Amino acid sequence: MNTTLLHDYVVARVDKLLSDILNPNTRISIQQISEQLNLYYQPMILLYNNDLEYVNSIKWFIGSCYIVCDNYYPNEVIWDEFMAQEFLKALSFYQYEFATAKTDFAFQEQRNSQSLLNYLNYFTKKYSRLLIVRVDLKIKLELAHLVDVETFQGFMNQLMKAIQRDKETEKKRKTNSNMNIDKGCFEDLRGYAWAIEQGVESGGLHCHLLLIYNADKRQQDWYLGEAVGKRWVEITEGLGYSSNGNTTERKREYKRRGTLGIGMIHTDNLLEVKNAIYAALYLTRPDKYEQRLKAWTPSMRSFGRGIIPKS
Numbered sequence: 001m002n003t004t005l006l007h008d009y010v011v012a013r014v015d016k017l018l019s020d021i022l023n024p025n026t027r028i029s030i031q032q033i034s035e036q037l038n039l040y041y042q043p044m045i046l047l048y049n050n051d052l053e054y055v056n057s058i059k060w061f062i063g064s065c066y067i068v069c070d071n072y073y074p075n076e077v078i079w080d081e082f083m084a085q086e087f088l089k090a091l092s093f094y095q096y097e098f099a100t101a102k103t104d105f106a107f108q109e110q111r112n113s114q115s116l117l118n119y120l121n122y123f124t125k126k127y128s129r130l131l132i133v134r135v136d137l138k139i140k141l142e143l144a145h146l147v148d149v150e151t152f153q154g155f156m157n158q159l160m161k162a163i164q165r166d167k168e169t170e171k172k173r174k175t176n177s178n179m180n181i182d183k184g185c186f187e188d189l190r191g192y193a194w195a196i197e198q199g200v201e202s203g204g205l206h207c208h209l210l211l212i213y214n215a216d217k218r219q220q221d222w223y224l225g226e227a228v229g230k231r232w233v234e235i236t237e238g239l240g241y242s243s244n245g246n247t248t249e250r251k252r253e254y255k256r257r258g259t260l261g262i263g264m265i266h267t268d269n270l271l272e273v274k275n276a277i278y279a280a281l282y283l284t285r286p287d288k289y290e291q292r293l294k295a296w297t298p299s300m301r302s303f304g305r306g307i308i309p310k311s
Contacts, residue, residue: 007047007148011058011294012203014040018057019290021091022098030081030088037079037087041065045074052149052295056094056101064090106286112303113284116193120212120277122308123191124267129215130190132262132276133224134245137207137232143239144204149293152205153300156196158235162186185227188217193305195283197291205293208283221246221263 017036020028044061048054067090069077079087123130137159139147147155166186173179173187191212198205211228218224222244229242246262254260254275261275284303293302 006043006145007049007295008144008198008203008205010040010043010047010203011054012198012200014044014061015055015057015294016200016290018061018091018098021088022095030084033088034079034081034084037065037084041069041077041079042074049295051297053298055292055294056097058294060091060094060097064094102289105289105292109284109286109288112195113281113286116280116284116305117277119191119193119305119308120280123212124265124273124276127190127214127216128267130265130267130276131213131215131218131221131224132265132279133211133213133221133228134262134279135209135211135225135228135232136243136245137209137229137240138242139204139206139236139240141202141204144202147205147236147239149205149295149300150297152196153297155232155236155240156194156207159232162231162235163189163192185224185231186211188214190214191306193280193283194303196293196300196302197288198293200290203294210280210283215264219264222248 013036017028017033017040020026021033044058045065048058048062064087068083068086077083139152162184163186166184166189169179169181169184170187173183189211193210195208196205197208209228211224213221213224225242225244225246229244232240232242251260251263254262258271259275259278261272261277261279265272265276267273293300296302
């Protein structure tokens with residue numbers, strides 16, 4: 001078994017198991033609990049990485065298992081329904097902390113939403129038109145075993161460096177109008193935000209990316225979404241792929257619903273601005289608790305945005 005894929009998958013499944021147990025609105029049988037303990041207890045113990053930070057649910061899981069399993073080695077433990085009941089007793093001490101963790105997550109996402117809202121308001125006041133592009137950056141499922149959370153963070157760092165390089169090229173282009181190179185996909189970019197999430201079922205990592213361009217300089221939002229996706233494939237050396245949110249089909253559907261908030265946004269159009277804000281705040285929704293990161297490097301952030309210029 002490949003440990004990097006197994007680690008991301010196992011932490012996601014363990015987190016889901018504890019959510020199903022501790023959430024009063026969810027029903028899970030003792031038989032289902034014992035089956036999942038037999039599936040995930042041993043790999044979770046063996047794959048626990050001391051160099052990573054974990055959500056509390058993983059710590060609760062391991063602590064409760066240790067109470068029940070005592071000094072037995074993981075490969076010696078077979079979870080029957082009696083042991084599963086003992087596990088539930090130990091885990092019940094975390095019922096209040098589980099509710100608190102969900103509240104804390106929602107509060108943090110609300111803070112992120114306010115930060116992102118302030119950021120968007122700056123651009124809607126400064127520019128008469130904005131070109132907004134949404135791209136989801138992912139890792140191919142069949143190659144996910146090659147990308148652990150540390151590797152994914154490395155890819156994100158490279159993406160941020162690519163944005164900065166294109167900004168430097170844009171500055172040089174202003175002083176040298178004869179530059180004989182095509183514009184990079186991040187040139188004329190005025191703002192950006194990103195959110196890293198982890199799949200509930202597969203444990204796969206992905207990033208929601210929001211890009212805000214000067215619409216006086218750039219108009220082809222579909223093309224930019226494709227170009228950013230190609231840059232991601234280059235950064236990941238073929239391990240990644242992307243989903244372009246600015247396709248004609250998607251925009252047509254949003255328009256039919258009256259929720260089109262990507263592509264060309266005229267900042268004197270209140271509906272377009274409202275929809276753009278709604279589309280952007282998808283990155284920071286408090287109801288996406290189960291899609292939060294379950295393990296991360298100490299320096300890793302799951303949400304970020306550009307800096308509002310001082311002038």
